[in-house]
Amino acid sequence: MKKLINNAEDVTVEQLKGMALAHPDMLEVRFDPNFVIAKGAPAKGRVAIISGGGSGHEPLHGGYVGIGMLDAACPGQVFTSPTPDQMYEAAKAVNGGKGVLQIVKNYTGDVMNFEMAADMLRADGIEVRNVIIDDDVAVKDSSYTAGRRGLGTTVIAEKVCGAAAAEGYDLDRNAALCKKVNVKGKSMGMALTSCITPQNGTPTFDIGDDEMEIGIGIHGEPGAERMKVKNADKITEILTTHILDDEAYTRKLAEWDVDKGESVDVEVVDETFQSGDKVIAIVNSMGGTPISELYTVYGKLHELAEKKGISIVRKLIGHYITSIEMQGVSITLVKTDDEILRLYDASVHTPALNWGT
Amino acid sequence: MKKLINNAEDVTVEQLKGMALAHPDMLEVRFDPNFVIAKGAPAKGRVAIISGGGSGHEPLHGGYVGIGMLDAACPGQVFTSPTPDQMYEAAKAVNGGKGVLQIVKNYTGDVMNFEMAADMLRADGIEVRNVIIDDDVAVKDSSYTAGRRGLGTTVIAEKVCGAAAAEGYDLDRNAALCKKVNVKGKSMGMALTSCITPQNGTPTFDIGDDEMEIGIGIHGEPGAERMKVKNADKITEILTTHILDDEAYTRKLAEWDVDKGESVDVEVVDETFQSGDKVIAIVNSMGGTPISELYTVYGKLHELAEKKGISIVRKLIGHYITSIEMQGVSITLVKTDDEILRLYDASVHTPALNWGT
Amino acid sequence: MLTSEHITTWIRKSADEMRDNRGYLTELDAAIGDADHGNNMDRGYKAVLEKLPDDNDVGAILKAVAMALISKVGGAAGPLYGTMFLQAANALKGKEALSSEDVELLLKSSVDGIVMRGKAHAGEKTILDSLIPAHEAYKEARAAGAELIACLDAATHAAEEGMKATIPMIATKGRASYLGERSRDHQDPGATSTYLIIKTLYEAASEGDAT
Amino acid sequence: MLTSEHITTWIRKSADEMRDNRGYLTELDAAIGDADHGNNMDRGYKAVLEKLPDDNDVGAILKAVAMALISKVGGAAGPLYGTMFLQAANALKGKEALSSEDVELLLKSSVDGIVMRGKAHAGEKTILDSLIPAHEAYKEARAAGAELIACLDAATHAAEEGMKATIPMIATKGRASYLGERSRDHQDPGATSTYLIIKTLYEAASEGDAT
Ligand SMILES: Nc1ncnc2c1ncn2[C@@H]1O[C@H](COP(=O)(O)OP(=O)(O)O)[C@@H](O)[C@H]1O
Ligand SMILES: Nc1ncnc2c1ncn2[C@@H]1O[C@H](COP(=O)(O)OP(=O)(O)O)[C@@H](O)[C@H]1O
Ligand SMILES: [Mg+2]
Ligand SMILES: [Mg+2]
Numbered sequence A, B: 001m002k003k004l005i006n007n008a009e010d011v012t013v014e015q016l017k018g019m020a021l022a023h024p025d026m027l028e029v030r031f032d033p034n035f036v037i038a039k040g041a042p043a044k045g046r047v048a049i050i051s052g053g054g055s056g057h058e059p060l061h062g063g064y065v066g067i068g069m070l071d072a073a074c075p076g077q078v079f080t081s082p083t084p085d086q087m088y089e090a091a092k093a094v095n096g097g098k099g100v101l102q103i104v105k106n107y108t109g110d111v112m113n114f115e116m117a118a119d120m121l122r123a124d125g126i127e128v129r130n131v132i133i134d135d136d137v138a139v140k141d142s143s144y145t146a147g148r149r150g151l152g153t154t155v156i157a158e159k160v161c162g163a164a165a166a167e168g169y170d171l172d173r174n175a176a177l178c179k180k181v182n183v184k185g186k187s188m189g190m191a192l193t194s195c196i197t198p199q200n201g202t203p204t205f206d207i208g209d210d211e212m213e214i215g216i217g218i219h220g221e222p223g224a225e226r227m228k229v230k231n232a233d234k235i236t237e238i239l240t241t242h243i244l245d246d247e248a249y250t251r252k253l254a255e256w257d258v259d260k261g262e263s264v265d266v267e268v269v270d271e272t273f274q275s276g277d278k279v280i281a282i283v284n285s286m287g288g289t290p291i292s293e294l295y296t297v298y299g300k301l302h303e304l305a306e307k308k309g310i311s312i313v314r315k316l317i318g319h320y321i322t323s324i325e326m327q328g329v330s331i332t333l334v335k336t337d338d339e340i341l342r343l344y345d346a347s348v349h350t351p352a353l354n355w356g357t
Numbered sequence C, D: 001m002l003t004s005e006h007i008t009t010w011i012r013k014s015a016d017e018m019r020d021n022r023g024y025l026t027e028l029d030a031a032i033g034d035a036d037h038g039n040n041m042d043r044g045y046k047a048v049l050e051k052l053p054d055d056n057d058v059g060a061i062l063k064a065v066a067m068a069l070i071s072k073v074g075g076a077a078g079p080l081y082g083t084m085f086l087q088a089a090n091a092l093k094g095k096e097a098l099s100s101e102d103v104e105l106l107l108k109s110s111v112d113g114i115v116m117r118g119k120a121h122a123g124e125k126t127i128l129d130s131l132i133p134a135h136e137a138y139k140e141a142r143a144a145g146a147e148l149i150a151c152l153d154a155a156t157h158a159a160e161e162g163m164k165a166t167i168p169m170i171a172t173k174g175r176a177s178y179l180g181e182r183s184r185d186h187q188d189p190g191a192t193s194t195y196l197i198i199k200t201l202y203e204a205a206s207e208g209d210a211t
């Protein structure tokens, strides 16, 4: 294993320390429990937005903390969901009295840890909504699996909900917006190589020199299909077709029922892509794939989308939700409407997304 | 070789096509000869800034074309300097009557091709200045080598000169500014792994599982020293110490003598770093090193700089001047003054650098 | 009876097993998950050892275990095992020693905790596939009149069988579920760590001459 | 005399050599440079073949070669070989056949072109280390009264010797110079492609029965 790290046992802490030194204008980092917190916290008079998950997906989530996006991020160990005390302390630090929206990627561990945190916060009288992002079309059904995983739509949800909080959306409206983004967003990824977690020091999975993994998870979980390596156009076509042709996906997601004071399972159905749609696209490096190659993928994606009458009106091409140094790419398409576009375009100042005044 | 490409023989063209589709608001791409050109070209009433070099270093240079930075970029084949006809056509397309500044990284091929382009342009009556960036402190002397190579200072020079052009600096003032940035900037890089050029399909150099190359060139040229892999702090210390302790570097650089109408060799001496300096820092991934690891490096760099009384007032942490998928890092420090800081902070809208109004 | 000392020994023995099987559990997780289960459990039990209270109240001990696991493990295993110990702690609050019946309650509330948190059933290739058989074997042995240690022996064997029975299963919960068919032919890491937890309970009881 | 047909044959033969030695030249460049010299030369000469004019003027042919190399090779080799052919083209403008003296001029102006563009000297592990010996050997042979083909034979041998002599040299120009001591024990790619260019000139002349 070759990495620019000092301590394989807990690289997250050293990386967070560097991040704190690098971006004192945008964020602070607290330790024991670990979380990244926006400079202006607490979020006085507005909803606070929190996310988190295992480390190793940088810039997700710490790189999205700052102005106009996340108020706090809770990084777990590499590829391991954070613990409830992290979210509990982070939420207490950023809550400005208008409640906390927790954006949670749909992995069993993340969901459970954020749920426990929400319970702890509610016991303290803090209003919390957990919204789950489950946009990975590589997972076909939800009755025989833990359901679709959270991928790139998370980034758009964090951006849009952060802007909505700044605009003054209240907690329920912001949670509803987050759910809307989730049912409009779909993603799928693939890997050419495996990542190596610092703790293990060896590749998470073996993959032949002539093989690729389609539908890979961002923790190096084996994907939906192993096949011979194909060229960039063909790979892009596989991913894009899965996303664009994905049929209405129905599943139950846990939601907080304010009246009942408990979590209830609610049926949620994804939208499908239609000719005429305007979308935000992410062409995302899994970490080790260089930017140059992402442009080849973008070129083909653009062509395929146009062919379906879908226009890409905004795009992110680079490193947004990674898997350490894995080589590969994931594509995310999020259908927009006026509200989503307005909020996406709003100013943001974080280490990884930075635009507007 | 595993890459997201279609055609190993000329990946550059497919990547440029994707780039054109991705950023129509900022740039256009022309083919035969190939160059990337800013949306608003020609640069009416102001100096035009051009750069270029081998491909494989993305986002350098195409990713810096847009508003407030480069007017055009000329990408060669992977790791191969562009040809003079590219710069010739690019310069003719962007020249707005106030002349063209060519920012050239100091590689034998780049220098010669840009020189030939300048000759061709001058024959057409276009005013040209070539300014060479040679900031790689891994190269110790210039009498027994082709001189220091161009690394990360190039990015800062392109940013600052682009802003100066927008402010209305004339050609000679802008060229003088570019030279000033060059003598204030120093860089050094290292590699954990080799890159693979698409044309060759095999690693450019062999490196043991327990080895690293210190002072690597961005074309995978073997560096100054091969040694056993060390931890991130130690690696950062090696690079930073070389940069901060570098003594005044004296060499001759070719400059256009307007009166004589010919190129003359002028002695140029680098500044050295002093306590009290304010610097712009780049912690740059060589391509395959993930952002998270860059933060560990930044943390140590910050500490070492502070110890010397040097404060990092601006920083770029990410992928800025890469070597395809090579794992490794390079550090750049550019001493600033009021002029450089003002111009660095000025608005810029390019695929890779984007801030301000 | 299992004294609070037996319980403390159990936890220490579990910690040893997690340390010794760190690589093994992680390998199992690499095959069908994300290669961290051993690291997670070892990190968690290390934290548990630091937080073990000098207390005779078994409930208090188990609660300390729960809180340490919740705040140090993360992933799926953290909240699952955390909730498991928390449920057991609630059920046994105030007890300074556990009767054979209490141990059955410990196992039952453990199952309840895992189900409550993870909403899985038997046969989904999870922790439950060794935990439920352990609980049932214990219950049956006790109903048939066996001694505490013999009941735990039966539970351990059932946990081991259950663990092995996860090999041909297709996962439908947790990260391994994404593999569908490809999750077959691999032993579930969580069912394996659960087996170690049951086994060390038996060992703590038998070595400590519980009656 | 070398007719314009000889010259065209020369260029075609060079192109064949660059194609056949593409991997070899690139490997040499991988050791002390950036692993592209063979790719560059092959790409350049392929473009040259497409641009070869149907012209009797040797100067025009060489100018076309120069322009194709300049616009297709890039790197260091592009401007160097481009300038080399451009200087030769200027020196031989208007000639429909080259005398033995003209060929010497071709070699001399080639050396001048490389020096003008690259500002190197003999012994710096570059193109010049096979080109200068080739020119000198030719000159000496001609001064000693040798025939054109014999002069070219001498030039080829000298180029080969010069190429091999780059092995122990430490590079002080071009990309290999960054290696310092480590550039020793490797043959220079540019000196090698130059040898191929000289060798094919000899072959074109001898096979085409130049007198
Ligand atoms: N819903 C669930 N109910 C019970 N056990 C589960 C559930 N989901 C996952 N598990 C168990 O968790 C184990 C994985 O734990 P671990 O690797 O620590 O977490 P993660 O999957 O988050 O990396 C699986 O082997 C499985 O036994
Ligand atoms: N200043 C120079 N003068 C003469 N030849 C040179 C000079 N610099 C480099 N060369 C030659 O160029 C060759 C490398 O060419 P090539 O690999 O195509 O270009 P690059 O180094 O830009 O990749 C070297 O082997 C050397 O012979
Ligand atoms: Mg995990
Ligand atoms: Mg080259």
Ligand SMILES: [Mg+2]
Pocket (backbone or CB within 6 Å): C029, C033, C034, C035, C036, C037, C075, C175
């Ligand atoms: Mg796991």
Ligand SMILES: [Mg+2]
Pocket (backbone or CB within 6 Å): D029, D033, D034, D035, D036, D037, D075, D175
């Ligand atoms: Mg080369």
